[in-house]
Amino acid sequence: MxxxxxxxxxxxxxxxxxxxxxxxxxxxxxxxxxxxxxxxxxxxxxxxxxxxxxxxxxxxxxxxxxxxxxxxxxxxxxxxxxxxxxxxxxxxxxxxxxxxxxxxxxxxxxxxxxxxxxxxxxxxxxxxxxxxxxxxxKGRSQTEKKSRFMVKSGQSIKTISSEKVAYFLAEEGVVLLVTFEGNRFVVSYTLDQLEEMLDPKTFFRTNRQLIANIRSVKEVSPYFKGRLHLVLNPSLAGDQIISSSKASAFKDWLDL
The missing domain is CATH 3.40.50.2300 (Response regulator)
Known part of the structure; x- marks a missing residue:
């Protein structure tokens, strides 16, 4: 062939x-x-x-x-x-x-x-x-969400299931997949693309730089002017802020 x-x-x-x-x-x-x-x-x-x-x-x-x-x-x-x-x-x-x-x-x-x-x-x-x-x-859905990602690790390629992803982070011109173990891998998608590909019950676009897995949310607290302050696991440097316009949707997502 x-x-x-x-x-x-x-x-x-x-x-x-x-x-x-x-x-x-x-x-x-x-x-x-x-x-x-x-x-x-x-x-x-x-x-x-x-x-x-x-x-x-x-x-x-x-x-x-x-x-x-x-x-x-x-x-x-x-x-x-x-x-x-x-x-x-x-x-x-x-x-x-x-x-x-x-x-x-x-x-x-x-x-x-x-x-x-x-x-x-x-x-x-x-x-x-x-x-x-x-x-x-067979009922194959056109809205089927992405369940795994292929990433480069050294000289090899490995597959990471979506459930093992803590969050996706836009940083210095690239998008990183961060696992719950704290491992980071570059992925070839924008956050806008990922937002469409991921299951909205599991992942939420918190701001322009971050899409978080619901299991990565460690703590949420009130912030200035109706915004929310987010603490993640694994921890992430810098304040992670959810805007007042997204705060209500985020609370609904967390079922608060």
Whole structure:
């Protein structure tokens, strides 16, 4: 099987390649592309692979633009941290739609689906429709929230479940995932993106710099002008203040 990976995060591309080769050792990874521009140029100048793994959010825009600018004559498995693009993904030559961080079991199922697709005489678009209807019948929710994150730790990649995250912190131009053990990892999402991805019953956007897990809230006390002062576990340097406009919603969230 000859494949191409389109992914703008090098460690995510490397991790995906490693899992694919572990599942299908004879796979030939022809290229790892990082942008729409690079992908359009590559597909215009090279023989197309058997299968493409494609992230949706790339450094220079939405990867669906690739398929508008050039014809990709092979099936695609989309990989993304967002689930709102599922319908649009199935309009392309899509075999499957995997939410990041990608687990080995989900990846194996997607590859098997591709292999089964090769054995059927159904046109790809009809097969996609059947897949979509099947997923709907199983009750897959378009509002399903992110349950785990893939982070870089030294030279390796590890997965951290959302329940182990104490809070997300914007600091010095990056967003950090901080675990209850106090470990910090850089994540490639903004707080605005994370706010949409996380379960609102568990996580609350306290201010511009912080999204907190309800289990990380150690102490809440009144502050000036209707604001609240927040103490977290693990502790965080500096005062964590919740504005008066958010104080009521925060109290409701805590069920105070």
């Amino acid at each position: 000859k494949i191409v990976i389109i992914e703008d995060e090098a460690f995510a591309a490397d991790s995906l390649e490693s899992m694919i080769l572990e599942l299908r050792p004879k796979t030939d990874v022809l290229e790892k592309l990082e942008s729409i521009e690079e992908a359009v140029e590559w597909f215009s100048m090279n023989q197309h692979p058997d299968l493409v793994f494609c992230d949706i959010h790339l450094s220079d825009g939405n990867s669906f633009e690739i398929f508008r600018q050039t014809e990709v004559k092979c099936p695609v498995i989309f990989t993304t941290a967002y689930n709102e693009y599922a319908i649009e993904a199935f309009k392309v030559n899509s075999v499957d739609y995997l939410l990041k961080p990608i687990g080995k079991e989900e990846l194996a199922k997607a590859i098997r689906k591709y292999e089964e697709l090769k054995q059927t005489n159904l046109p790809l678009e009809i097969q996609n429709l059947q897949n979509l209807l099947h997923d709907a019948a």
